[in-house]
Amino acid sequence: MIRIGRTVTIGLVTAMLAAVATSANAKDAVKVGFIGPLTGGVSVNGLGGRNSADLAVRLRNADPKAKYHYELTVLDDECKPNVAVQVATKMAADKEIIAAATHYCSAAAIAAVDVYHKFGFPVIVWGAVLPDITYRHKYPEVHRVNGTMINQNDTNAALISQLGFKTVAVIHDTTDYGKGHNKYFSEALAKIGKAKIVATFGVTADQQDFTAELTKIKALNPDVIYFGGLTPIGVRIRSQMDKLGIKAVFDGTSGIVSDAYIQGLGPLAEGTLAFREGAPTAKLPGGKFFMEKYNAQKYDNPPEAYGAFAYAAMNLILDTIEKVGPDRKKVVAALGNVRDRDSIVGKISFDDHGQNTVAVITKYVVQDGKFVEWDDSEYASGKRKLPGQK
């Protein structure tokens, strides 16, 4: 009796499995994830990234050749380390989600990498630039499509030195992002040896008042104020510089390249320098394709600086799942072998730390209310001059 019962059960289960397989013949659903700052001061970048990842998923689902139907799970890290750990755990613990494109903020990303490693959850970082995210450990699960702040600051220091500026005051926020920028910028500037740093100020990431720091800087009268941090306090510092009558060049990082920086400052943004990994979306190999597809979807927000990277990260995940199937272990193994892969942000080659080694850095200056590529700007052609430029 018992034996018969078991056989029947097995038979039933097999039949059911077969039924599931046939009905899913249309397409198996596979979940992938996206994490970024959807609220808070840098939410524009997070929303742009989310839309771009969503675009990659939609285009793939529209492709009849795709083996699976993809569903995107989106979580908000609020650009905060504690929240990032929570949402990373939530996503990694959901075994149905195979892989994710994660984090715009370095502070959030570096806090979450341990979680991804613990759960064996493959991720591709799409915006955070802190080198430690890939280089502190050797986690096979963690990859990154964008370059790091090391390359960015080398380019920054080179431009400052080349323009003949001699003295620099540094303000950085005391998150991992700001501290990393301070470190790599100071090293790069010292290596070139033409300009020197006269003072360094670490400030909290939500500080309101910078008049005391800026007054101290004013006394030192530097040619340049370097700022390692994000848009909200970048806006405050630039505006308070003006109130104190400081004429130095404001030299920022990728953290301020956003429309919110220009909207928050208006004409005061003019002449601000900034640097970013990669190239402007329009100049990327697949930039035109990306913008056309993006605009066709009529999202509420523009893709912002890192949208194309979020798209590339998500697309790489989808390619990998198509190739090896929805299995976390296989995806991790396959991502470890990505070399010279074409994408809309150029070639992608992961080194043994999962870091994309192809680093294109673009120089920007704000001209007439827009971030313009330095080489195309009137500042580079000599038509306009930065404050104190010879």
Add this chain to the structure above:
Amino acid sequence: MDAGLFAQFVMNGLMLGMMYALVAVGFTLFFGVLDVIQFSHGDVLTVGAFSALATYVGLNALGLASPWLDLVIILVLAMAAMALLGMLIARYLVMPLRSAPPLNTLLITLMLGTVLRESVRLFYPQGANPKPFPALLPRGAVALGDFNLRFDNVLMLAAGVLVIVGLQFLLNRTKLGLAIRAVAQDEETARTMGINFTAIVLITFAIGSGLAAFAGVMNGLYYNEINFGLGLYLGVIGFAAAIIGGLGSIYGAILGGFLFAGLQTIGTVMLPFASAYKDVFAFAVVIAIIAWRPTGLIREKISERV
């Protein structure tokens, strides 16, 4: 140190101190009449600043573009709205809890603060981003060596002083002030003397919250930028300032506000380590002062030890 720079540091400190003092005065007023700590006070300031900004956007849409008129309208509207909000808080949250343990009032106002803050973030259009605040005051400045004397700073300081002097006059020279002081000193006796206790409490909350709105607008005009989190920080500092000054004492709150701003400036200028530690330094000094004088620098005449 160069005289111009010194003057600049003093000016920066005075502006900060004025904002802290205005917040601290609110804490001290509320504590005076009801013996409660109103922890959502800082967030009332945020709501005040944002309602001023919303009014400005509305005025611009209507085509009114005279800076002075705009300024007067947004200031009056923001202060009136926050005075009303303050009265509602007093009437429906604080007063019903008078017989409950003081901890409940503290908790409920703390939670209300979160509600106000998150509401601004969620319901103001793109409220999570820093918002540019219009510069409605004359933008001119005189450079005296390293000292950049800005007219708008002078005007704001003067306005702040006027408000504080006005408050002093109200409290010490008018019948209303007498009633507020009477309630602060002894509720029972004040009631037997025919003072309408509820009305006085509501008026006091209206005054304190109106001052918060004033500080919020001042904050916006000074930095030309506001964000949903600004009141949280100002609230904590204002509360600390009220405590070191001596809760219940107006002069103490003002003294505490300027003292805290001074400590922060000294923390940045004089100390050798990173300026990120200026708050650590300022709050450490506050702890030391409270340990030294538990009832604050200026004691209430009749001190109730808690």
